[in-house]
Amino acid sequence: MSKEEESSVAGIFWSLAPVVAISSSWQGKVNAQIAVTVITASIVHSVPRLILGIWKGNYTHEFIANSKACAVHLLRKEQLGLVKNFGFYTGREREKLKDVPYDLGVTGSPILKDAHSYAECKIINAMDGGDMTVFLASVVDGRIISGGEWMTLDYFYYAAPSEWIAEYGEKLSRSVALSLGGINNIDYTPWTP
Secondary structure (H helix, E strand, O other): OOHHHHHHHHHHHHHOOEOEEEEEEEOOEEEEEEEOOEEEOOOOOOOOEEEEEEEOOOHHHHHHHHHOEEEEEEOEOOOHHHHHHHHOOOOOOOOOOOOOOEEEOOOOOEEEOOOOEEEEEEEEEEEEOOOEEEEEEEEEEEEEOOOOOEOEHHHHHHHOOHHHHHHHHHHHHHHHHHHHOOOOOOOOOOOOO
8 A cells, every 4th residue: 555545544534533622721721622533442331431632732732631631522513613713723822712601520621611512531541642642531521512413524624714724724734744753753651640
């Protein structure tokens, strides 16, 4: 299989993934980001777990790594504005949750009042991935808030204005360039809770 074929096959999983808002709090601050790497990690329904892939360059990575907690929100298709707010900018430069209604959940993570649904999580393990961290999260609370159809990355690319897609493409290119420098620098030290 060629590198192009490998990327194409792997891209299928990325494009069909739900677009999720991930929020966390740490040291009295709150932040949120957009991610597409969230998958189920347990076949035992009574012990729900998720795997979250969080890029180390994201401000929210610091929050999750230090607080060991976060909330994962499925967004509805009509919530494109939240994708731009949480995914195009860094929380180091703006308060992303300033005008977004939320409550603090049982872990202290922000729970969006308007989303399809949420799963609030405690981090129980982590693995270094070079440019990102893979967090294993135990779901401690959650519910369907409004339901309906949730957004996928394919839908975002279909429905978002073309200038947003161009802006996101530039941001993604910068992020990939940064990732290439550290993607193979993996720390194999076991994670300590």
